[in-house]
Amino acid sequence: MKRAERLHALSEMLRRSGARGRSAERLAREFGVSIRTVKRDLASLERSGAPIWSRPGPGGGYGMAVGASLPPVSLSAAQAVALMAAVSAAPDAPYADSAAAGVRKILDVLDPRTLARADELAGRVWVDAPPPASRAVRSALEDAMSEQRVIRIRYLSSDGTMTVRNVEPVLFASTGGQWHLVGWCRLRDAMRWFTVSRIERATVTMTACGDHTVDEVGEPPANAKPVHDRGE
Structure with missing residues (x-):
C-alpha cells in the first residue's frame, strides 16, 4: 500500500473507531508497518489538519475527534474510477441519481493530475x-423509504395481474x-417483495409507516449484507 493510500485508510479507521480509539500497536498490525511508521503517519495527518487526539497510558491510543471538520477527501485515480464504475453499472439501484451526483462532486475536487x-x-x-x-417511480420509492411513508403502487405481477x-x-x-x-402490503396484510421494474406507478402518501422492521422480512441469503457493512 502506498503511503498516501495508507494515510487515507488510517484516517478512515480512526474516524470509524469513535471514542474507543486504536492503539499504535494495533494500527501497526492492521497496516503491516512498524509502530514508528504509524506514529510518523499520525503526525503527518495532524499537520494536514486532521483532528487527531491521543490518550496516553494503558488502554490509551489514538482517535479522530467526533464532530470535528475533516480535511478534503483525497482519492487515487483507481478509487475514483471504482466509484464511477460502480455507479454506472447500477443505474437502477436505489438513490443511483444521488450517487452519481456525489461522484461528480468528488471528481470536481480532485487535483488536475489525478483527474x-x-x-x-x-x-x-x-x-x-x-x-x-422509470425515474418517477424510483424517485417516489426512494422518498417513501427515506421518509418512512406509505406508498401507493400500481403493480403488474408475473402472471399479468394488475393491482x-x-x-x-x-x-x-x-x-x-x-x-x-x-x-408490508396492506392489501395482503403481509410482507411482500415487489420487483421494481414491474411497478408501473408509485405515489408517496402522507401516511406514516407502522412499526414493521427488517427482522420481519426473514433471514437474508448468506452472501447478503447491508451496504454500510464496510468492514475494518
Missing part, C-alpha cells in the same frame, strides 16, 4: 448496464439481477 489519470483509466472500463426503471396496493417500505433488496421493494 487526468482517472479520465484515462475510465476509458479502459466498459459497462453494459440494464436500463433503469393497486398501499405498501409500507421496509427495505430495498437486490437479488437475481433485479431490485425489489420489500414492504
Whole structure:
C-alpha cells in the first residue's frame, strides 16, 4: 500500500473507531508497518489538519475527534474510477441519481493530475448496464423509504395481474439481477417483495409507516449484507 493510500485508510479507521480509539500497536498490525511508521503517519495527518487526539497510558491510543471538520477527501485515480464504475453499472439501484451526483462532486475536487489519470483509466472500463426503471417511480420509492411513508403502487405481477396496493417500505433488496421493494402490503396484510421494474406507478402518501422492521422480512441469503457493512 502506498503511503498516501495508507494515510487515507488510517484516517478512515480512526474516524470509524469513535471514542474507543486504536492503539499504535494495533494500527501497526492492521497496516503491516512498524509502530514508528504509524506514529510518523499520525503526525503527518495532524499537520494536514486532521483532528487527531491521543490518550496516553494503558488502554490509551489514538482517535479522530467526533464532530470535528475533516480535511478534503483525497482519492487515487483507481478509487475514483471504482466509484464511477460502480455507479454506472447500477443505474437502477436505489438513490443511483444521488450517487452519481456525489461522484461528480468528488471528481470536481480532485487535483488536475489525478483527474487526468482517472479520465484515462475510465476509458479502459466498459459497462453494459440494464436500463433503469422509470425515474418517477424510483424517485417516489426512494422518498417513501427515506421518509418512512406509505406508498401507493400500481403493480403488474408475473402472471399479468394488475393491482393497486398501499405498501409500507421496509427495505430495498437486490437479488437475481433485479431490485425489489420489500414492504408490508396492506392489501395482503403481509410482507411482500415487489420487483421494481414491474411497478408501473408509485405515489408517496402522507401516511406514516407502522412499526414493521427488517427482522420481519426473514433471514437474508448468506452472501447478503447491508451496504454500510464496510468492514475494518
